[in-house]
Amino acid sequence: VVKSLINGHVTDVIDVSNRGLAYGDGLFETIRVIDKSPVWLGQHLARLRRGCDRLQLNLDETLLRAEISSLCQTSDAVNHPVADQDVADQVLKVIITRGAGGRGYRPDPRQGVERILQLSSYVADPNSSQQGIALFTCKTRLARQPLLAGLKHLNRLEQVLAAAELPIDCREGLMQDTAGLVIEGTRSNVFFVIAGQLCTPSLAQAGIDGVLREWLCDVMSVQIRQIGSAEIDAAQEIFVGNSVFGIYPVTSVHGVNGAITPFQVGEMTRACQAQLHQATGIIG
Amino acid sequence: VVKSLINGHVTDVIDVSNRGLAYGDGLFETIRVIDKSPVWLGQHLARLRRGCDRLQLNLDETLLRAEISSLCQTSDAVNHPVADQDVADQVLKVIITRGAGGRGYRPDPRQGVERILQLSSYVADPNSSQQGIALFTCKTRLARQPLLAGLKHLNRLEQVLAAAELPIDCREGLMQDTAGLVIEGTRSNVFFVIAGQLCTPSLAQAGIDGVLREWLCDVMSVQIRQIGSAEIDAAQEIFVGNSVFGIYPVTSVHGVNGAITPFQVGEMTRACQAQLHQATGIIG
Numbered sequence: 001v002v003k004s005l006i007n008g009h010v011t012d013v014i015d016v017s018n019r020g021l022a023y024g025d026g027l028f029e030t031i032r033v034i035d036k037s038p039v040w041l042g043q044h045l046a047r048l049r050r051g052c053d054r055l056q057l058n059l060d061e062t063l064l065r066a067e068i069s070s071l072c073q074t075s076d077a078v079n080h081p082v083a084d085q086d087v088a089d090q091v092l093k094v095i096i097t098r099g100a101g102g103r104g105y106r107p108d109p110r111q112g113v114e115r116i117l118q119l120s121s122y123v124a125d126p127n128s129s130q131q132g133i134a135l136f137t138c139k140t141r142l143a144r145q146p147l148l149a150g151l152k153h154l155n156r157l158e159q160v161l162a163a164a165e166l167p168i169d170c171r172e173g174l175m176q177d178t179a180g181l182v183i184e185g186t187r188s189n190v191f192f193v194i195a196g197q198l199c200t201p202s203l204a205q206a207g208i209d210g211v212l213r214e215w216l217c218d219v220m221s222v223q224i225r226q227i228g229s230a231e232i233d234a235a236q237e238i239f240v241g242n243s244v245f246g247i248y249p250v251t252s253v254h255g256v257n258g259a260i261t262p263f264q265v266g267e268m269t270r271a272c273q274a275q276l277h278q279a280t281g282i283i284g
Numbered sequence: 285v286v287k288s289l290i291n292g293h294v295t296d297v298i299d300v301s302n303r304g305l306a307y308g309d310g311l312f313e314t315i316r317v318i319d320k321s322p323v324w325l326g327q328h329l330a331r332l333r334r335g336c337d338r339l340q341l342n343l344d345e346t347l348l349r350a351e352i353s354s355l356c357q358t359s360d361a362v363n364h365p366v367a368d369q370d371v372a373d374q375v376l377k378v379i380i381t382r383g384a385g386g387r388g389y390r391p392d393p394r395q396g397v398e399r400i401l402q403l404s405s406y407v408a409d410p411n412s413s414q415q416g417i418a419l420f421t422c423k424t425r426l427a428r429q430p431l432l433a434g435l436k437h438l439n440r441l442e443q444v445l446a447a448a449e450l451p452i453d454c455r456e457g458l459m460q461d462t463a464g465l466v467i468e469g470t471r472s473n474v475f476f477v478i479a480g481q482l483c484t485p486s487l488a489q490a491g492i493d494g495v496l497r498e499w500l501c502d503v504m505s506v507q508i509r510q511i512g513s514a515e516i517d518a519a520q521e522i523f524v525g526n527s528v529f530g531i532y533p534v535t536s537v538h539g540v541n542g543a544i545t546p547f548q549v550g551e552m553t554r555a556c557q558a559q560l561h562q563a564t565g566i567i568g
Contacts, residue, residue: 004300013297014305016288016400021298021379023440024308055441056448095305105440105470106447116300143427144462148441155439156307156389157339157432163389164340178428186389 005071005117008063018114020097023105024154026113027051032122032244032282033090036072039280040243041065043211048096051151057113059096064115068092071117091122091244095154125245128171129273129284132251132265135240136170137229138162138186139256142177142206150209162186170254172240177206182227185240188248189213192227193237193268199223211243212276219275237266246282247273289355289401292347302398304381307389308438310397311335316406316528316566317374320356323564324527325349327495332380335435341397343380348399352376355401375406375528379438409529412455413557413568416535416549419524420454421513422446422470423540426461426490434493446470454538456524461490466511469524472532473497476511477521477552483507495527496560503559521550530566531557 004012019025029048032039045061052059072092095116098107140162148155162173163186173186183201184190189210191200200217202224203209216222232238238250249265276282288296303309313332316323329345336343356376379400382391424446432439446457447470457470467485468474473494475484484501486508487493500506516522522534533549560566 002301006300012300014300014302016290016296016298016402017286018298018305019444021302021305021381022312022438023444024438025441025444028306055445097305104447105443106450107444118300140431143429143432145427145442146462147424147445148427153441154306154308155441157309157437157439158429159389160303160307160309160391161339161431164391166390178430 002118002120003071005067007115008067014114014116015100017100018097019099019101019107020095020114020154022101024156025055025107026057026095026097026154027055028096028152028154029094030244031092031094032280033072033092033119034281035088038068038072038092039282040211040215041068043214044094044243047152047209047211048094051153052096052113054147054151055153056107056109057096057098059113064094067115067117068094071119089122089124091120093118093120097154122244124283126283128248129246132249133171133240134169134252134254135185135238135250136166136173136254137256138165138173138175140165140175142175142183144177144179144205146205149206150203152208159186167254171248174253176229179205180229182229182232183207188240188242188245190238190240191216191222191272192231192235193266194231194235196236197223198268199225199227201225201227210241212241212246215279216241216272219279220272233261235263237269238263239269239272246276246284248284286402286404287355289351291399292351298398298400299384301384302381303383303385303391304379304398304438306385308440309339309391310341310379310381310438311339312380312436312438313378314528315376315378316564317356317376317403318565319372322352322356322376323566324495324499325352327498328378328527331436331493331495332378335437336380336397338431338435339437340391340393341380341382343397343399348378351399351401352378355403373406373408375404377402377404381438406528408567410567412532413530416533417455417524418453418536418538419469419522419534420450420457420538421540422449422457422459424449424459426459426467428461428463428489430489433490434487436492443470451538455532458537460513463489464513466513466516467491472524472526472529474522474524475500475506475556476515476519477550478515478519480520481507482552483509483511485509485511494525496525496530499563500525500556503563504556517545519547521553522547523553523556530560530568532568
């Protein structure tokens with residue numbers, strides 16, 4: 001069940017000549033909404049601003065903030081009611097595109113941006129947060145592209161191909177880049193405890209700079225560095241995280257050769273989950 | 285002026301939850317239409333089929349062919365008339381997406397594909413075909429991703445960024461990959477005559493395998509190989525080509541340092557243009 005707002009108007013459709021469809025010419029954010037309040041809204045908007053700078057998109061942030069506030073406050077309004085019994089838990093997707101444009105890659109610098117907001121109900125998965133998940137090592141690798149690394153842009157075919165690989169018993173997939181470095185999950189960032197130190201891969205060449213990752217690097221001592229796939233087996237703890245589901249401990253890694261390596265849910269993982277719950281209300 | 289057909293229905297809008305918009309989860313073709321007849325239709329559909337295989341999209345090709353034929357034949361129909369005086373020259377864009385889907389990268393294997401057809405009038409540029417164009421060397425580089433190389437998929441942010449670099453007097457931009465190899469134009473393939481031999485870059489790691497390029501490799505002796513940027517200055521002739529505009533000779537290359545290297549329009553370029561005109565009716 002979704003309520004959509006496009007440039008402030010309640011509608012479910014976009015023009016077929018939208019550059020977001022034609023070229024993936026835009027960005028997005030996926031934001032957890034608890035009790036009508038978007039979690040880490042400032043951090044999501046800051047990442048969006050960095051992306052807009054890089055793609056030269058003229059986003060009116062004040063207008064976007066007002067629309068987000070309006071949509072979240074009136075989310076049980078008449079037009080497209082959120083029928084779910086539990087309206088307290090929702091997820092807001094914000095898509096920013098360069099709007100409708102003629103044929104041709106070249107963007108028109110005078111063109112305004114299009115703001116697409118979609119609010120859906122969200123069903124949390126406390127089981128994954130508490131008992132942990134299996135992590136599948138994907139064959140699909142991420143290209144190295146420093147111009148786009150970090151951004152949550154709309155060119156996500158690599159993630160689609162990687163997610164298609166996941167067997168039913170694995171809730172997340174682990175992606176390496178074409179150089180063999182560990183980068184991230186298909187929809188999350190990944191964290192390791194190696195020799196007692198919490199660390200997460202550098203995203204200078206590939207990957208999405210997640211809002212939860214950014215927050216965690218602020219509140220905990222996290223080492224950001226290149227992590228090779230050979231280091232995974234040496235980890236004492238592994239967890240994946242994003243700003244919607246929070247933190248899922250990893251209890252096994254399924255390797256490309258079929259081997260399954262078990263992991264314990266350790267103290268560091270539980271400490272990060274506790275901090276997260278305190279800061280945001282997200283369980284896990 | 286555009287007439288659009290989506291899954292066979294005349295409409296200009298798509299559902300906001302389309303995966304083509306969300307993730308660029310799809311492919312496209314841009315086809316020259318002369319006197320209501322799509323040029324190289326078989327080759328375009330063959331490339332689309334290769335892309336659908338790679339992305340696991342279940343395209344109904346018979347249905348697509350029927351819709352293309354219907355749209356091209358009735359292009360001066362009442363609904364959205366092509367107002368242009370010269371209806372003989374048109375361009376047909378075909379977008380194939382995985383259709384509307386919920387949140388999440390993982391594709392549903394049972395999901396049908398969405399066929400989006402857009403027919404527009406086309407204004408040819410005989411001046412560029414005859415006198416040639418200036419080619420700008422773009423700073424934006426292409427990532428190396430063998431899983432997606434060759435395909436004309438919807439993840440085209442690199443081309444958008446490169447096209448945004450073009451100065452007004454350069455009709456096309458030349459792109460290298462992140463390893464420094466010459467790959468293609470922003471919207472065309474590139475061909476060089478080096479030591480008398482016609483050659484074009486290998487697209488194993490990056491680039492779009494163009495329909496004109498495929499045709500040219502069939503009818504001429506073209507060497508496909510890695511081409512370094514240092515070889516550009518040694519070329520006797522350079523031209524760019526795609527299946528819509530045909531072949532534009534390159535009369536100068538603008539380097540990243542601002543230097544401009546002039547090139548002659550040579551016999552090989554003219555021979556390729558003559559063959560093209562004979563085979564398709566495209567001038568240039």
